[in-house]
Amino acid sequence: MAPAASKRNTKTEAKIKSAFTTLVKTKGFETMTVSDIARAAGINRGTFYMHYVDKFDLRQQLIDDTIDDLTRILVEQTNPSRPTTRRASESVCDAFQSRSIAKALQYMKDDYAFFDAISQSGNDMSLYEHFKDVLKRLIMTQAKHRSAAPQTMYNGIPADYAMEILVSAVAAIVWLWIRRGCKESPEEICLIIERNKTTAPADILW
Known part of the structure; x- marks a missing residue:
């Protein structure tokens, strides 16, 4: 340290x-x-x-600070302290609220030069994996504050696989946005993420 x-x-x-x-x-x-x-x-x-300590410590601290900021934005903005009753229609998708995602995207856009540099224009996937971890933490935080026991299956898919599918999809959209220079607005990316929630992969190109 x-x-x-x-x-x-x-x-x-x-x-x-x-x-x-x-x-x-x-x-x-x-x-x-x-x-x-x-x-x-x-x-x-x-x-x-x-x-x-050195340039390696600098890079790691900058990444850690960024992940801490994104975690705070995504987790705290969902207001997990307010108890909710789980509906039968709820899924892991409900953890991603447009409000919190938009704030996180705006944070990235405001500091685009750093995100572009630290990710080597999207070619270094270490930050991508960190972002996926933040999204997983968001889902787990939401699950802990639901009254019912966590589901083990989602539409026939085991919960851990369902989580990986969801966070990978969201992270991939955000990562491509960064690689493209954050050209679209955070609201446009939020809309893509929202549509992705209800669109089957096989239906996207049809």
């Missing part, structure tokens, strides 16, 4: 993140150095090391 600074300096960290984002795109992560980052951020190396 990186040495803890006596007081979190968000301005400095923002400068470091901006420098990191630019350098990943212009120089590449493998060839950039801490000196490069410090120079681009307008700080000295000592200041960098007050916050991070």
Whole structure:
């Protein structure tokens, strides 16, 4: 873990993140150095090391912070504290509310340069897998706050497979959106996700 600074300096960290984002795109992560980052951020190396161990620690902390933010947006926006009565028609799809998805997408769009850089324009799938984990956590959080016992089958599909199918579909839509430059609005992507919930894969191209 990186040495803890006596007081979190968000301005400095923002400068470091901006420098990191630019350098990943212009120089590449493998060839950039801490000196490069410090120079681009307008700080000295000592200041960098007050916050991070090395460039690998920086990248990991940036990813962790991003995942924490997305988790907060997706999980908290669903208002799981409000008890609900499970309906027979409910499914794992109900965990994904347009309100929370839209906020998460807007977060990504607002910070597109970083998402594009950290994912290597969508070619590095590590962030994609992290996002899938966030979606799974959202489903599990919702399930815990339902009054009835969790289902073990959804339309004849075991629950764990149903969850994987759902989160993979949502994550794939979001990931393609990032690879395409977040051209569509968050609302447009939400609509695609909503339609995907009720459209069988075999029917999409017909």
